[in-house]
Amino acid sequence: xxxxxxxxxxxxxxxxxxxxxxxxxxxxxxxxxxxxxxxxxxxxxxxxxxxxxxxxxxxxxxxxxxxxxxxxxxxxxxxxxxxxxxxxxxxxxxxxxxxxxxxxxxxxxxxxxxxxxxxxxxxxxxxxxxxxxxxxxxxxxxxxxxxxxxxxxxxxxxxxxxxxxxxxxxxxxxxxxxxxxxxxxxxxxxxxxxxxxxxxxxxxxxxxxxxxxxxxxxxxxxxxxxxxxxxxxxxxxxxxxxxxxxxxxxxxxxxxxxxxxxxxxxxxxxxxxxxxxxxxxxxxxxxxxxxxxxxxxxxxxxxxxxxxxxxxxxxxxxxxxxxxxxxxxxxxxxxxxxxxxxxxxxxxxxxxxxxxxxxxxxxxxxxxxxxxxxxxxxxxxxxxxxxxxxxxxxxxx
Amino acid sequence: xxxxxxxxxxxxxxxxxxxxxxxxxxxxxxxxxxxxxxxxxxxxxxxxxxxxxxxxxxxxxxxxxxxxxxxxxxxxxxxxxxxxxxxxxxxxxxxxxxxxxxxxxxxxxxxxxxxxxxxxxxxxxxxxxxxxxxxxxxxx
Numbered sequence: 001x002x003x004x005x006x007x008x009x010x011x012x013x014x015x016x017x018x019x020x021x022x023x024x025x026x027x028x029x030x031x032x033x034x035x036x037x038x039x040x041x042x043x044x045x046x047x048x049x050x051x052x053x054x055x056x057x058x059x060x061x062x063x064x065x066x067x068x069x070x071x072x073x074x075x076x077x078x079x080x081x082x083x084x085x086x087x088x089x090x091x092x093x094x095x096x097x098x099x100x101x102x103x104x105x106x107x108x109x110x111x112x113x114x115x116x117x118x119x120x121x122x123x124x125x126x127x128x129x130x131x132x133x134x135x136x137x138x139x140x141x142x143x144x145x146x147x148x149x150x151x152x153x154x155x156x157x158x159x160x161x162x163x164x165x166x167x168x169x170x171x172x173x174x175x176x177x178x179x180x181x182x183x184x185x186x187x188x189x190x191x192x193x194x195x196x197x198x199x200x201x202x203x204x205x206x207x208x209x210x211x212x213x214x215x216x217x218x219x220x221x222x223x224x225x226x227x228x229x230x231x232x233x234x235x236x237x238x239x240x241x242x243x244x245x246x247x248x249x250x251x252x253x254x255x256x257x258x259x260x261x262x263x264x265x266x267x268x269x270x271x272x273x274x275x276x277x278x279x280x281x282x283x284x285x286x287x288x289x290x291x292x293x294x295x296x297x298x299x300x301x302x303x304x305x306x307x308x309x310x311x312x313x314x315x316x317x318x319x320x321x322x323x324x325x326x327x328x329x330x331x332x333x334x335x336x337x338x339x340x341x342x343x344x345x346x347x348x349x350x351x352x353x354x355x356x357x358x359x360x361x362x363x364x365x366x367x368x369x370x371x372x373x374x375x376x377x378x379x380x381x382x383x384x385x386x387x388x389x390x391x392x393x394x395x396x397x
Numbered sequence: 398x399x400x401x402x403x404x405x406x407x408x409x410x411x412x413x414x415x416x417x418x419x420x421x422x423x424x425x426x427x428x429x430x431x432x433x434x435x436x437x438x439x440x441x442x443x444x445x446x447x448x449x450x451x452x453x454x455x456x457x458x459x460x461x462x463x464x465x466x467x468x469x470x471x472x473x474x475x476x477x478x479x480x481x482x483x484x485x486x487x488x489x490x491x492x493x494x495x496x497x498x499x500x501x502x503x504x505x506x507x508x509x510x511x512x513x514x515x516x517x518x519x520x521x522x523x524x525x526x527x528x529x530x531x532x533x534x535x536x537x
Contacts, residue, residue, distance in 0.1 A: 306432055308398070308456035312408060325432060325456070334432065346429035382414045384436035385429050385454040 001370045005318040008368065010205070010296060011154055011182060011355035012322055016248065017207040023251040024209070027244040035241055036230065045243050052250035056214055059257040060199065061190035068215045068233050069246050073181040074105035075226075076200030076215035079237075080177045081109045081148055083223035084198075085118055088145035088175075095144045097174075099123045099131050101340040102150050106179055110148075123149075127342050128289035129158035137168045146175045151183035151199075155324055155337040155353055156288030157297025159187060166195030175221065181205055181213075185256030186263070186294050191216055201253075203245065207357075208252035212245030263358055267295035270365045274298050274354060277369040281376055283389070285397035287338060287351060298354040299324075301338070301347045303396045304386030305379040310352055313375040319368060322353040346385065347396055400457060401491035407461035412468050415450040422518065424510025426530065427503050433459045435507040437467070441515055444474050451507070458497035462504040465489050470508060478508055479527065506530050 007015075016024075027048070033041030035049055054064040070076045085096065098110050100122045110120045121139045125131055131149055140147070147169050152159045162178055169176035177198035180189065185206045191199055198221070203212040217223055229238025275286055275298055283303035302310070307325025314321055324335030325348070333339070334348035354368065380386040389396065400408070417438040427433040433455035440448035449471050451463045466486050470478040483501035487493050493501060510530045516523035 304454070306455050306459075309408070309460060312405075312457045316409060345432070349429070349432040382411070382452050382460070383454040384425060384434045384452040387436075387452065 001367055003318050004364065004367045006320070006356075006360075006364050006368060008319055008321045008354040008356050008360075008364075010357045011157075011353065013204045013210065014207045014357060016209050017252070017255065019255060020207055020209075020248045020251045024244040024248040027247050031243070035243065036232070045241075049241055049243065049246055052246045055250040056253050057216075059184075059189075059253040060216055061192050062216050063219060065234070066191075066216055066219055068217060068236055069241065069249070070213045070215055070226075070237065071211055071242070072204070072213035073103075073179065073200050073202035076202075076213050077103070077105040077148075077177075077179050078109050079215055079223060079226045080198040080200060080217070081106065081146065082113065083226070084146045084175055084177070084221075085113050085116075086224050087222065089118070093143045093145035094118045095121070095141060097121045097123065097136060097139045097144060097147045097149075099125060099149055101125050101129070101153060101155075101337045102148070103154055103179055103181070106148055106150070107336075125340050128292075129153060129156045129287070129337075129341055130289055130292060131160050131165070133161050133164040133168055136165050137172070140168070140172045140174055144172075144174050146177060148177040148179070151178045151180035151189075152186065152294050153288065153337060154182045155335055156299045156341070157182070157294035157355070158288040159183065159292045159294065162196065163194040169197070170195040182294060184253070186260065186296065188260050189257075191218070197221060203249040203252060206252045206256040208249040209245055212242055212249045214249065264295045266358065267356070267360065270356075270360060270362065271295055271298055273362075273365050274368060275300070277365075278302075278352075278372055281373055283395065283397055285347070287341060287343070294355075296356045296360070298352075300352050301343065301397060302350045302352060302376055303347060304383045304389055305350045305376055306383075307334075307349055307351055309379055310350070310375060313379065314371065317371045317375070319371060322355070324351040324353065325349045344396065398457070398494055398497075400461075400494070403465075403489070403491045404458060404461040404493065407464040407490065408457045411451075411460055411464040413450050413464065413471065414452065416452065417448055417450050420450075420511075422511040422513075422515030424507050424512070424514055424530075426506045426510050427455070427459075429454070432456070433500065433503055435459065435463050435503050437463070437507040437511040439508075439511045439515060441475065444476070446470050446473055446475065446478055455500065455503075456497070458493055458500040459503065461490055462486050462493070462501045463507065466504040466508060475512065478512060481505060481508060 035046040181202045199216040204210040227238040287299040307323030338348035420438040421441040422439040425436040438450045453463045483505040513523035
């Protein structure tokens with residue numbers, strides 16, 4: 001098969017789309033004014049940001065005044081969690097509930113708060129990568145300040161029962177934050193119907209540029225200011241606004257949420273084709289539930305091969321993907337997400353994540369399925385681990 | 398991860414991959430839990446390493462360091478192989494990213510483990526000659 005270039009790492013980042021770029025371009029040179037300035041060039045940008053705030057809010061079922069622009073998902077997570085902790089600690093509420101497989105922006109923030117005297121409950125996940133809402137309810141106690149559970153997992157793409165968790169939190173009067181960085185544009189979100197109090201999102205996962213994101217904060221919740229200074233972002237996050245980024249985010253949000261059922265209908269069969277195709281290779285395993293799963297996410301462990309080698313070889317074939325191996329995580333341990341599912345270290349080291357977007361085609365899927373068995377054969381042929389497994393007739397998955 | 402061209406070359410076209418069925422010494426270091434296993438096969442004639450093959454489960458750097466190390470000892474004396482340091486392997490590859498230095502340590506140890514096995518088969522205590530080959534955990 002002729003070599004193709006396939007970018008299969010949309011969960012890491014996405015290119016800025018033409019429509020988004022065109023909408024942003026005037027804000028670099030023509031509409032360069034500071035939104036806080038009094039003259040027309042400033043005022044028109046203030047209006048543009050107001051308009052963008054309303055557009056982002058509409059995509060989530062929120063009110064414009066509930067959207068705060070940030071520099072991205074990690075900042076939004078930090079603000080929501082630390083802000084709530086500071087605010088509610090004054091009322092003696094110093095307990096936070098989260099899960100073991102959150103993004104590090106949430107986990108490391110919670111660990112930081114533990115050092116500050118907060119207590120944190122890390123809920124387990126099922127072997128399929130799903131959180132049980134009953135576990136959330138059981139963990140809530142009198143001094144629980146916040147529940148923070150991700151909407152969709154960034155590695156294995158499992159979609160959590162957010163509406164159920166939201167209803168439980170509401171019934172117990174506990175605030176509920178969700179990191180929806182991977183979910184926005186892939187699932188229908190209505191913050192009111194789902195009882196979400198705070199929601200983090202990031203622009204560059206949905207064809208807006210890097211360095212822009214947002215935090216939805218339900219009206220009535222008062223978070224401490226993130227950055228003290230001027231009156232931007234309703235006085236909560238000072239600093240002259242990233243006007244082109246914000247305009248780009250609004251456009252990207254509109255495009256990403258315009259036809260979510262259409263995207264799901266298009267990508268789900270391709271995703272399943274890839275999953276089924278790779279699972280034909282012996283000793284492979286799908287990580288994460290197949291049903292409650294993002295339409296563009298595939299995560300499979302391939303016994304006997306190591307993730308980074310797999311990625312480098314796939315790169316030679318023009319396929320850009322990701323892995324949860326230790327070598328790609330920058331530590332000696334493989335991904336905490338894969339380990340949380342109960343995977344053995346050696347199985348987690350051989351994981352492959354493919355994440356794709358709307359432009360993904362049947363031909364791309366066929367190409368990936370023609371390349372992966374070759375790469376796996378080659379790596380297994382030189383793997384002493386695979387040799388031992390075959391010799392001893394062991395089944396690791 | 399920024400690998401040098403030499404690392405990428407040795408990863409993409411690894412030298413001396415495989416097994417030697419009648420090897421005179423076999424060494425295996427690392428473990429699956431850490432994500433790196435290297436297995437080294439030596440054919441020795443007198444004091445000369447006449448052939449060497451390897452198999453590696455691990456990252457790009459692990460494959461490249463194994464490949465380079467085999468090239469550096471093939472046709473050389475046992476003493477030369479014993480004196481091969483991880484630093485020399487790294488330099489031959491035009492360097493490794495800091496988090497990958499342990500891969501070069503593993504390559505050095507794989508050779509030492511294979512030579513230990515060789516001496517053991519000869520009925521010679523390898524420790525005074527080869528030294529102690531540390532367990533994987535110790536190299537981290």
